[in-house]
Amino acid sequence: DLCGGRPPEPPPLDAAEPAPVAPHATDAFAHELAMHARYAFPVGASKPGAGEPGGTSGVLTLYLRRAAEVAVRQFRQEAAQDLWLQLADLSWEAPRAAAVFQAGSAASMRGRSQEAQGLFSEAIALFREIGAHRPEAAARRNLAAVEYRAGLVEQAERHFEQALATFSAVGNRSGEGNTLGNLAALFLSTGRVDRAEKSFGAALAILREVGDRRGEGSTLGNLAAVYRYTGRVEQAEQSYEQALVINREVGNHGGEGIALMNLAGLYVETDRVEQAEQTWEKALAVHNEVGDRAAVGATLGFLASLYGETDRIDRAMRTIEQALAIHREVGDRRGEGVTLGNLASLHEMAGGTEKSQRIYEQALAILQDVGDRRSEGCVLGNLANLYLVTGRVEFAIRSFESALTIHGQLGNRLFQGSHSCDYALCLLAQGRMIEGAERWRQGMAILKSVHADKEAGRKRLDMQVACAKAGVAPLVEGSA
Structure with missing residues (x-):
């Protein structure tokens, strides 16, 4: 026939x-x-x-x-x-x-x-x-x-x-393990970090017990996010790489794309920018192949931020507008809030401070509405920086304190370190030299602990400019 x-x-x-x-x-x-x-x-x-x-x-x-x-x-x-x-x-x-x-x-x-x-x-x-x-x-x-x-x-x-x-x-153990992993991811995004880590651990144990390799790969990738956000960089990278291997082994192309996307984020945070860009481009190709529109939007948003950080502002603006349109098209409110926060940062880089503030406020409203406390803390700190550079020091101090409270509760070490250094400059601007110097040392120690050398370098330059403006000697890292 x-x-x-x-x-x-x-x-x-x-x-x-x-x-x-x-x-x-x-x-x-x-x-x-x-x-x-x-x-x-x-x-x-x-x-x-x-x-x-x-x-x-x-x-x-x-x-x-x-x-x-x-x-x-x-x-x-x-x-x-x-x-x-x-x-x-x-x-x-x-x-x-x-x-x-x-x-x-x-x-x-x-x-x-x-x-x-x-x-x-x-x-x-x-x-x-x-x-x-x-x-x-x-x-x-x-x-x-x-x-x-x-x-x-x-x-x-x-x-x-x-x-x-x-x-x-x-008695469906595989379903139990995968759902526990889903719940753990929700706990992580809403700031219940300890509960998230315990739930991911329990989910992994179940999935390994029943031999569910696909579920194991997805859960390992999510557990890596806990390690990443709490400053355990080596563990995070190992878990992302294990997740990538498993997703490829079982033919889970969607999971492979997500693992690549998240691994690229870790590369950026550890100053491997070229590797990050290449990895995000690979992730984007996979997301487009499998038709995962939400992941396409997320990856475009990450790439846009990288373009902005590497002085490709026009390309960054075009890319982030594409990301925002996709998040709105698919109804991804959390993704929309995160992307608006990144768009505000790009406008700030381009000198549009009034527009930047409006967009930061829109982002905050969405992130608070969907309960994404980690992203809320990041945007609050970035808004505080905007207040600082536009001379609104009191507003900056209040926003930094709110952001640092969230970072501390969630164990978000990278942003805790970065925003602690920025907060120190607010204290200097108010003449609170001893407090500012101590906060500066704390922030730099945290950045060192999470291997954020490039971010630490940027903060040193900001500090030197602020100290020169205040007419004081540059702050010293290490013990007082």
């Missing part, structure tokens, strides 16, 4: 652990075959029994399923979403719920937040109706992930906890 004849029936879509669909020679034409079958499919046949393998509708559901699977493998998420929904319309009970779930996953990858929330909610209701608790928990976990990205943090935490309880109750 041409192309090996009709392909075999794929494994059940609603299986507890769905097996991968084996490739077939007809897969290249699966979409066209499904459309031909649809012309022969009688209207109104979508009812129990309509999808019997031997009938015309069975042929249609077979090729729709295969076409959807091929679209997923090729990262054509829009086509995949449409095909899964067509399949859902011709299915019932568990297969219908599973197809709706898959459509939600495709919508999520496309960054269609509202569509994804609606589809996952529909899947939850369908699974609950037939008493399918494990897939119901999976749909609830995915709904929580979309809500988290949209800034609905309280809803997301509640749904993650409900999913975790269900996975535990039905």
